Amino acid sequence: MRLWFAPQTCARVTLTALEEIGQPFETRLIAFMAGEHRQPEFLSVNPSGKVPALETNDGVIVQNGAILSYLADIYPEAGLLPRPGDAAGRARILADLFRCSSDLHPLVTRFVMSAMISSDAEDAPRIRAKAAEGLALQLAPLERRLDGQPWMLGEEWSILDAYLAWIWFRITGVGFGHGDYPALQRHYAMACERPSALAALKHEEQAQDELKARGLFFQPPVPGKTE
Ligand SMILES: N[C@@H](CCC(=O)N[C@@H](CS)C(=O)NCC(=O)O)C(=O)O
Structure with a gap:
């Protein structure tokens, strides 16, 4: 599987799910500040231009809720979500x-x-x-x-x-x-x-370092706080 993500975004939830599952996966970083979410390469994966997008053997799945529900079905042993019979x-x-x-x-x-x-x-x-x-x-x-x-x-x-x-x-x-x-x-x-949360943060830290090195890391401003 390959996850398209960016640090601090809601893709963290999918990243955590993948860590819980424990199967190998790749990540692809989207640099919003470089407009990569609006470029053809990513739009061909998710035409909405939003992360997360997960490439799987069943094709691309988008929308966190749908991805999490898909992963919970495909990897029931990971216990991502309960599976009620009704x-x-x-x-x-x-x-x-x-x-x-x-x-x-x-x-x-x-x-x-x-x-x-x-x-x-x-x-x-x-x-x-x-x-x-x-x-x-x-x-x-x-x-x-x-x-x-x-x-x-x-x-x-x-x-x-x-x-x-x-x-x-x-x-x-x-x-x-x-x-x-x-x-x-x-x-x-x-x-x-939770170990999966810590592992997801590690991915994000690497991604943040990469974005910082490219001058593309964005931190939302805290109102009322001056640098
Ligand atoms: N409903 C989508 C929302 C995804 C979403 O809004 N992702 C944000 C990051 S948290 C994003 O990619 N924003 C870029 C944009 O909207 O241009 C989901 O749950 O996956």
């Missing part, structure tokens, strides 16, 4: 995947990269404030859930925990207040300790 159980797992990819991720983008929504810098505080409101609404039930159980789905880790950890990493990294979310904070600390 349709409702499967739907609930999909609901959590969509919660991450469709409810939370777009808010993450608005909060972290408001320039992707409006190129007028004056709009940034309003975009961020609205996104923070949405995040607070969406994270409250997860905070309650994690107050009573260690992982998203109960007593066992699943790849959903890596997804939530990435979301938490992204928003707290640019100033989302974590004081009101002790359970999410604890969950994040636990998720980061």
Whole structure:
């Protein structure tokens, strides 16, 4: 398999899944700052120009939720996701995947990269404030859930925990207040300790070094913080 990715992006979740599986895989780094996600080579892999994209024996799979569901099916022994026998159980797992990819991720983008929504810098505080409101609404039930159980789905880790950890990493990294979310904070600390998470970070560190060497590493600005 070959994963197209970039450091700090949601491709971290797929990277973590591949590390959990433990089969050999290759990575291909996309340098957003060089516009590589808009170049024909990558667009021929994922015409949407987004990471992650996973090349597999079954062809290219895109969209984190779809990739994770595919990997969970193909490598059941990796335990990425539970495999309930009933349709409702499967739907609930999909609901959590969509919660991450469709409810939370777009808010993450608005909060972290408001320039992707409006190129007028004056709009940034309003975009961020609205996104923070949405995040607070969406994270409250997860905070309650994690107050009573260690992982998203109960007593066992699943790849959903890596997804939530990435979301938490992204928003707290640019100033989302974590004081009101002790359970999410604890969950994040636990998720980061998992060997697959550490291995994924190693891939990212290498990629960051490569981007830095090419002068193409981008760190989202933390509002109110001057260099
Ligand atoms: N719905 C997609 C979202 C993927 C996505 O937005 N990836 C970001 C990185 S976190 C990206 O590649 N952005 C580049 C762009 O939108 O131009 C998924 O879940 O895979």
